[in-house]
Amino acid sequence: MTPAPKNRGAFLLVSCQGGAEEALCQRQQAILPELTKGAWRRGAVTFRLPSREALPVSPSRKSRCDPPDDFFPDLIFARAVIRSFGQVTGASDQERIKKLRVLANHEAFDNIHVWQRDPRTEVSPDSIRKLLLEAFCQSVSLAPIANPGDLVLDCVVDSVDRWWVGWHRAKTPASCWPGGVYPQALPEDKVSRAWLKLDEALVTFGLTLPPGNRACELGASPGGACQRLLEAGLSVVGIDPALVDQRVAAESQFEQWRMRARDVQIRMFRGFDWIVADMNIDPTGTLESIERIVNAPGVRPAGIIATLKLPEWSRASALPEWLNLFRAWGFNPHVRQLSSGGKEVCVVALKNAALRKSLVRKAILRRASLRKKTLTRTPDRAATQRPDRSGSRK
Numbered sequence: 001m002t003p004a005p006k007n008r009g010a011f012l013l014v015s016c017q018g019g020a021e022e023a024l025c026q027r028q029q030a031i032l033p034e035l036t037k038g039a040w041r042r043g044a045v046t047f048r049l050p051s052r053e054a055l056p057v058s059p060s061r062k063s064r065c066d067p068p069d070d071f072f073p074d075l076i077f078a079r080a081v082i083r084s085f086g087q088v089t090g091a092s093d094q095e096r097i098k099k100l101r102v103l104a105n106h107e108a109f110d111n112i113h114v115w116q117r118d119p120r121t122e123v124s125p126d127s128i129r130k131l132l133l134e135a136f137c138q139s140v141s142l143a144p145i146a147n148p149g150d151l152v153l154d155c156v157v158d159s160v161d162r163w164w165v166g167w168h169r170a171k172t173p174a175s176c177w178p179g180g181v182y183p184q185a186l187p188e189d190k191v192s193r194a195w196l197k198l199d200e201a202l203v204t205f206g207l208t209l210p211p212g213n214r215a216c217e218l219g220a221s222p223g224g225a226c227q228r229l230l231e232a233g234l235s236v237v238g239i240d241p242a243l244v245d246q247r248v249a250a251e252s253q254f255e256q257w258r259m260r261a262r263d264v265q266i267r268m269f270r271g272f273d274w275i276v277a278d279m280n281i282d283p284t285g286t287l288e289s290i291e292r293i294v295n296a297p298g299v300r301p302a303g304i305i306a307t308l309k310l311p312e313w314s315r316a317s318a319l320p321e322w323l324n325l326f327r328a329w330g331f332n333p334h335v336r337q338l339s340s341g342g343k344e345v346c347v348v349a350l351k352n353a354a355l356r357k358s359l360v361r362k363a364i365l366r367r368a369s370l371r372k373k374t375l376t377r378t379p380d381r382a383a384t385q386r387p388d389r390s391g392s393r394k
Contacts, residue, residue, distance in 0.1 A: 002151040004069050005106035005167055009083040011038055011046045012067075013156065013166050015117070015179055016077045017337060018043045023316035024077040030320075032073055043117045044156060044164070046084060069151075069169035076319065076345065077337045079180030080113075082154040082166035089162045093128060097135050100155075100165055109136045109167070110150035115179030116157045117164070123157050125178075144178050146170040173203050174339075181339040191245035194224030194278055196340045201305060202228075204336060205348045209234055213302075214272045218261040218289055219279030223248035229276065230254060237272075239264060261289045266296040278307040283315065287325055294329045304331060304349040307341070319345070327352070 012035070016024045021040055028035055028047060038046035050065050072081050085103045090096040101107075114129040133140045136153055146152050148170055156164040156179075174180040182200040186193060201207070209215070211233025220226050220238030223245045229236045230251050238244050238256045248254055257264060261279075269275075275293055279286050286308055293299055304326065310316060319335065326333035331349035338346050 001149055002108055002110050004151060004169065005085075005104055007085060007103070007105050008066060009085050009166055011048055011084040011086075012071075013044060013046050013080075013082050013084040013154075013164055014075065014078045015044050015080040015115075015156065017079070017339070017343075018118070019313060019343070020077040020316075020337065021045050023313050024075055026317060027075045027077060031075070041117060041158065044158075070171035070175065071168075072172050072175055076335055077316070079174065079339055080115075080154070080168075081175070081180075082168045084164065084166040087158070087162055087164055091161065093131050096161075096163055097131060100163070101135070103165065104153070104167070106167075107136065108151070109153040111142055111144070111146040111152045111170070112137060112155070113144065113146070113152050113178040114155045114157065115181065121157055121159060123160055125157060128155060128157065128163075145183055146176045148176065150176075173206075177339075189247075190224060191227055191247055192222045192224030193340065194222075195228045196224075197278070197307070197338055197346070198225045198228040198276075198305070200338045200340045201346050201348060202232075204338065204346075205334060207303075207305075207348060209274065213274060215274035215276055216269065216272050217276040217278070218286075219277060219281075220244055220256065225276055225278055226254060229274075234274070262292070266292065267298070269293045269296060270298045272299070273302045274305065275301045275303075276305045280309065282311065283308040283318070283322060287322060291325065291329065294331075300351075302351050304347070306347045306349070307344050308347060309344045311343075313343070316345075323347070 014024060021042070024045055025037055034050045035047040038048050040046065088096045088099040088103060090099060112129050112132045114125040114132065116123060116125060129144065130140060132153065132155060133142060150170045152168050152170055154166045154168060158164055168175060170176045177183050184196065184199060186196045190196070209229065209232040214235045215229050216237040216239060217225050218239050221240040221242035221244050223238060226236050226238045226244060227248050230253055235253045238254065239259065239261050241258055241260060244256055249256060275290060277286050277290055286306060290304060290306060294301060308322065323333045323335060326347065326349040330352050332352045333347050333349040335345050335347045
């Protein structure tokens with residue numbers, strides 16, 4: 001394994017979707033309060049790592065002030081997380097590379113990631129990457145997607161004459177992609193971008209959908225996510241008043257229920273292994289629809305894949321409350337803002353067998369307690385509470 005730079009950097013640089021910076025910082029305050037927000041621009045925020053002297057004495061102190069090479073905290077809205085060397089400026093790429101050599105003081109990297117902080121910047125990341133490969137890597141023909149374990153040099157193009165530079169050790173799928181952006185483009189034969197979002201979710205969360213499983217999607221039209229589920233070998237029901245694309249409707253393993261999710265009889269959801277939801281409504285509406293299904297008698301899905309829209313970035317503050325709902329239903333939720341999505345987050349929640357068993361046991365004990373109370377009532381009181389066949393009380 002290629003050794004990490006001796007200059008590890010005193011800052012983390014975290015990229016995100018433009019506009020998500022405040023939501024990112026709120027999450028940082030919740031899980032990494034010892035970090036201090038530094039400079040920020042649209043699409044990128046830096047955080048100062050605390051010194052050893054600034055932290056209380058504890059066994060974990062060293063790892064907190066000097067995180068592992070592949071550090072990638074669960075910041076939800078983070079795309080890339082790198083250790084920052086700082087900034088380099090100059091009149092030419094060659095001048096900036098010369099300054100980078102001095103700043104990094106490290107010659108050997110396994111791969112190079114170059115991306116623009118603002119996609120509107122009129123700079124070619126490919127041309128910069130080629131020059132960096134010549135300067136720091138043995139091969140100039142390396143594919144930009146890193147392998148787990150690779151030591152990656154990161155170059156964030158801030159403007160035409162300024163770069164933010166740093167490094168990271170690739171580990172998670174997102175850390176292998178330049179800027180944490182999913183490298184797959186939407187194929188021409190796919191009916192909507194929902195196909196790409198679900199494809200990225202499956203890779204990001206390492207989720208395998210067993211062929212032969214049954215899935216239903218709430219808010220299916222025009223059918224992009226259904227198309228991806230069908231390609232995985234699932235039997236799919238799309239629920240939406242609007243018609244799905246004919247290319248999806250023609251599939252033998254697809255069926256559409258042309259109605260709103262709330263109008264579907266609850267018993268019809270029995271037998272589904274996966275509940276997928278991507279409805280263009282407020283998150284509370286999506287969660288209410290899912291709750292109605294997963295709490296119904298006889299409905300036992302193995303997992304949920306839900307897209308929660310954020311009408312305003314401030315709504316991200318409710319994420320802990322929303323995730324607690326999934327836990328209360330007996331699922332282990334994981335959440336991330338996908339690079340292929342918009343102002344939204346994707347929640348993948350798998351059945352928590354132990355928690356579900358505990359909840360069932362509590363429900364059984366609660367029903368037993370209620371039966372015991374009913375049996376201990378006096379005969380007269382019990383009689384007064386029993387309705388006759390007409391519905392009136394005796």
